[in-house]
Amino acid sequence: MTKILAIDDNHDNLVVLQALLKTSFPDVQYYAALSGREGIDMAAGDPPDLIFLDLVMPGMDGFETCRRIKENPLLQRIPVIILTAERTNAPSRIKALETGADTFLSKPVMEAELIAVVSAMIRVKHSEDMILQEKNLLEQTVAERTRLLQEQLEELKRAEQKLKKSYSELETTKLATLNLMEDLRAEVEQRKRSEKTLQESEKRFKDLSLMFRSISDNMTDMLWAKDLDKKFIFANKSCCENLLIAENTDEPVGKGDLFFATRQRELYPDHPEWHTFGEICIDSDKVVMDSGMPGQFDEHGNVRGKFLYLDVRKSPLYDMNGTLIGTVGSAQDNTTKLEIARQLAQRERQMSTLVSNLPGMVYRSLDGFDGEMLFVSDGCLGITGYSREEFIDKKSILFNDIILEEYREPVLSRWQKVLSMGYMFEGEYPIRTAKGEIKWVWERCRGEYGEKGEILYVEGYIEDVTDRKKAVESLRESEQRYETFINSMNDFAFLKDDNFKYLFINYANAAFFGKKPSEVVGLEDFNLMELNYAQTCRENDILALNGTGVAVSEEIVDGKIYESRKFPVKLRNGRVGVGGYIRDISDRKAAEEVIKNLNDDLEQRVLDRTAQLEAANKELEAFSYSVSHDLRAPLRAIDGFTRILFEDYQPFLDDEGKRVCTVIQENAIKMGQLIDDLLSLSRLNRADMNFTPINIQNIARVVFSEVADQESKHRISFSAANVHSALGDPVLIRQVLVNLLGNAVKFSSQTRAPVITMTSEVKSETVEYCIADNGAGFDMKYADKLFGAFQRLHSVKEFDGTGIGLAIVQRIIHRHGGQVWANGEVGKGASFFFSLPLRVGNTV
């Protein structure tokens, strides 16, 4: 921790200074003395890192205090800052610095200056402290090292003493030994000389052997020597590696060919062709030894499963005395040469096959100005209709002559020009074949040049391109057709490249821009339209380009609506462009708008009408309700009071009076019945329909048994068989059957042998039901009145009824989406038909 001592007789100064320093150096330990003497004692007791010193103090003044501090060896390194308000003139400052003060600050002092000075002093003090510390450490280390070295020196001196003593002892022994050694050396010297002569001759021999070995091992040919038993004396590396498969060049010595052959064959017992050499070598060895003459042998067979062809030379081996001691041999591996020759032959064969199978003809001609052929491939017959013999052997035809006359001169002059410049000729021209046909051919050829650059020969290829030419032509035609077609459209069509520049545009589209198609190609929309339109088109282009299918959008330009269909198109260069098809749909849009308005209007009218109908319905309901309630009350009164009249005034009524009362009552009841029927008809319109499958046959049978009284059941022959089921509201359909069967029973009541049958028939979308009777029947001219409410075709006397039953039937069937009709004849009977839909659908 940094410590600062301040010496000042003025206590306030000390406090102010401490406050200043504490702010900037919070970690500093600060202490103070009120006089010079006290300050020096304090510093000696606890040395600070920095001393502030006032100059004017009672007793010992600042100069004296500073001098004493700087004289004290313990304190002299502590920086002293003179801080004073008096005696700030130059002489005082010089005197202060001469006494050893490090710096001089006059009051009032700027806080920043004070802090800067303090920081600098502390830094200097600390660096000095550190240097001092290092110096002390160094001195200590040197002292320590010196001590150690002195100790080692002492030890060395002791060791030297010991060595000197041993050395003098050794010296004595040595003298005795030296004499003995001199004798021995003389003898060894003699022996060495004779040995050296021997060694030198041996070395020469070894060197020679090594040289021979090196040379022979370096050769690719095989070399060997064998003894009379055909066992190897020598074999070079190539022989060991490529023929014998020996472990090293020493292994063959003492072993025969069969040893190695057998070893190889045993490695691959399942491979009879693995190694076939061995026996042949022995055979040729024998030939050479028997004849005593050198010989050449073509030996071939398999080594390690691979064919080996050797050119072998063998000679008998004689020693210096002319005695046969074995054979020597060498072999050259000719397998590769053989293989190359074979491959060459094969390639030649392939080439020739290829050339003769080419669709076109390959040729080689003289310098070519007249087209005299040296070679033509078989293809010439197919192309020209002339055989190769006619071109080459007989030279009865020149190729140039079959080029069509009007093309001949230009083709040949270009041909010569190109070839003589050293380039390859390529071109198309027509020829006339032997049969007189015109064919287009494509030719590519190049020259073979002499030393002076003159053309010696020409080699080339000619192919029939008539079909290709035709195809291209027809493609062009079809393209033109399409273009004409597209150009005749009013709609716009275009193709843009991947940079949205027009590649193609039809007349209509170009005319839209006020240009011809050729003027638009290469431009983009931004060159042709206002910025905002072009921007929209571009966005749609990008959308189409990144999509996979057709991007449909509407573009509005100058108030017209265009439907644009854009799609990615693969271009010839492999990139993707945009194709487009644009149609002015302003008229269609307008028509759609009209239709939409009409629809809206219609919907509104439907809504209005529905509301009206609903209101009418409500009214009708209210009406029905009144009818049901109010119309009945007077009837009840008429009936009731007639009865009262009848009962209470009987004595006053004669028979006619009583009959009149009865008539009144009957009519009142009749009217009640009418009201009930009317109500049920009106209720029908309101009842909810509940569609379920209905077994109509069963219901018909039950209903019949209900509507027919006992007597009728006996009299009437009723049948309802194979009647189909249907979908409908069970309650309502039952009502239909009640009314129709009730009618049938009623109108059969006066028939002698009544028959009622119910049948059904399935039509395409409906089931038709028929209830037929042989009763009273009706006149067909009234058929249209049958189903009207309160329509009756019979008098009440004949047949009872209100005339509402069939109206109810019709209402119910119509609500089911079906139809109802009737056939009849007076006195013969009636048939009532109704149909019900097979599926629930258009119901009312």
Add this chain to the structure above:
Amino acid sequence: MKSFDPVDILIVEDNPSDAELTIRALKKNNLANHYFVAENGEEALDFIFSRGEFAVRDISKDLKIIFLDLKLPKVSGMEVLREIKANPSTKTLPVVVVTSSKEDTDIKEAYALGANSYIVKPVDFDSFIHTISTTGLYWLQLNVPPKMKA
């Protein structure tokens, strides 16, 4: 202010003919000794709850049966039925709805409000007399009502 003899039958009926026929039917069975005919719904309610001109009527004198027509001037029969059945002091009163309406909706609503019977007035006098008589006999002579405290 009127004073009344004790009444055990209340006939709510706006049609005087129907009222007369009803009374005749009841009389034939000696059931119509003490009856009162209210000609509209408001009068019926005033009578039942001893209000207005019927304030002096002793409410503790129990009505035994109410014959109630549905189609009434002023307050409808359904409303009268609702008030009778909503009030704890009158909800045990037997109410027989007697009406010309055969409408399903009327029948359902009447029973939902707590009607004790629903009778359709027949046009035929014999049937009418028979129906009213049977109903009257049942409610006035066979049925045992709960004892009511005033």
